[in-house]
Amino acid sequence: MPLNLTGQPLIDRADFPELLASGHFGRWSKEASALHDHGYCVLNLATPSFLDGLEDVIRSLEPLLAEPLSLWEQGEGSPPRLQDGWLQHASIRGLALEPVVLDLLSTVYGREPFAFQTLNFAVGSEQPYHSDAIHFHSYPLGFMCGVWIALRDVENESGPLIYYPGSHRLPYLSAQSLGLDPVQVAAEPHPQRFFQDHWHAAVQSGGFPLTRFLAKRGEVLIWHANLLHGGEPVQSRSCRRWSQVIHYFFSDCLYTTPLCSFGAADGGPFLRNPFDIETGHPRYTKQEWANLGLSAPQRSPLASSPSA
């Protein structure tokens, strides 16, 4: 597994306009431009077979989430969700490996993508807006993205997905860049809070417009690793927002958790060996991992994963 620790995603490159003009992105030129300019693009995959697949996912989720949903409707607990349902449900796995999405990602990023995590929701996540790139990122930078699929039409009261177009060009952050030390991070149950003020200030000063995604069934939002996004507060707890989020990395990189990455004196970067949903195994074998100079695969120290 030769690593290529150089370069950038094609959509982030300084010569992106030339690549676009040369026809490099083919049928994905519009999507590549949107990702480059705004940090996201929208696809409509509402073919009959695709929509059938979405219904399969909901059928898988309903029995699993019935009890937590009932509690949620009664005002208890946080919005229910299922992390890494691909392990048990072929429908969720199938959606994560959707060939059209993989083709688009491969073309606009310039490396082969692989899905490493799924999250399924029945209601709005209500998550404060954030950049995924503090939770999972890559070296070289930028080879990570998120995909959100509307399993059903989204209503305004359900707490729609929100995002700030253009915010993907803000600097990438990490615990090190914020001057945090490992003790501080370990002591905070939700270390994302350390970054929240910074993002608020960036949104204010950058003048990024708040945008809601009132998606139709079968619509897919693909977002850049650094795009600020979250979930609006849910106005009606009886209102569903069935969705699936898939996080992707790209080939030949090292994968990190910047939220737990510090300077060399404090332990250096936090490297992770993500799952490859297609193979069902960690991306790197134990031997490959050991060869990289790491004693054992590191696991994400986070209690929860980001979502929209």
Added chain:
Amino acid sequence: MIMPNLWKKLVAGPRQESDHDAKLLRGGIELITPSLIAGWAYHPHHALSDVRLLSGPHLLAHGRIQDPRPDVEDHLRREGRFGFQLEIPADLPLSRLESAPQILALSADGSQRFPLSYIGARSSTQRRLLAALDPERRGLRGHFDGLTPDGGTLHGWCYKAGEREPAKVWLQARDLPPRELICQQLRPGMANQGHVEACGFRLAIAEWPEAAGASVWATFDPEGLLRLPQASPVQLPPPEILEATLLVREREPDAFAASALGVSLAPTERQAEHWQALDGFRRYLDSLEGELDRQEQIRLRPPRPRSLWGRLLGSNR
């Protein structure tokens, strides 16, 4: 029976060709620091375009062979852009490298690859690259400025972006143990150029008397493998001059301390008295010289013709 050498040649025919090709490569690596590798490369049969830093199969950094190097053009007696610079990423997350790193120069189509060595010390190339890629050191940048304008202090700067602890450098001179210096002195104006300001290092030459007369340089590592870039060679004054400096230091500790800190040197009261006395002495010497000139002019003046009375009376007048 086939002779062993001939057998080797027969078996390793293509490799011989490749070795021959490799021997035609000119240039190599001139500078290895923890943030930058620089040098030049030229091959008479292959247009070289890329340079890569690899560790085993892993590509760690790459650059282009495209920098103008008039000195190399003169040396090769041909036009072209033979220089390269390769940035070592400071945030490379590998804690150690799987295998020894190497720098390759590649032809435009990638079919030809030539390992580059450190010019002047080829066998040390891998040791130097490993030292540069050490996670503790990776990303350090700096410069050795040489002597301050007053000639009394060695100075320069070094830092690693994003690190709380100041960097260290080592001053080196042949046959002397290295002098460790911590880089935390203020360098006003550095921030304007995108650097850290508290990154300076200084050493008064009187603090290093054993290096008098020696050529000195600074390195990122105590072993002396990674030199800080410097504009020109730095030679310390010979022992007698250094002795005089030490004398001044002994007599004028305040002034010397000021010099060592890089503060502008305003004369002390005692220095001002000395300078006034010297000026008086200079004026005395000037007047003495003027008088000598006048006497010389008189001596060289042509003799006046003798008067009639003088001639009649036999006098010399």
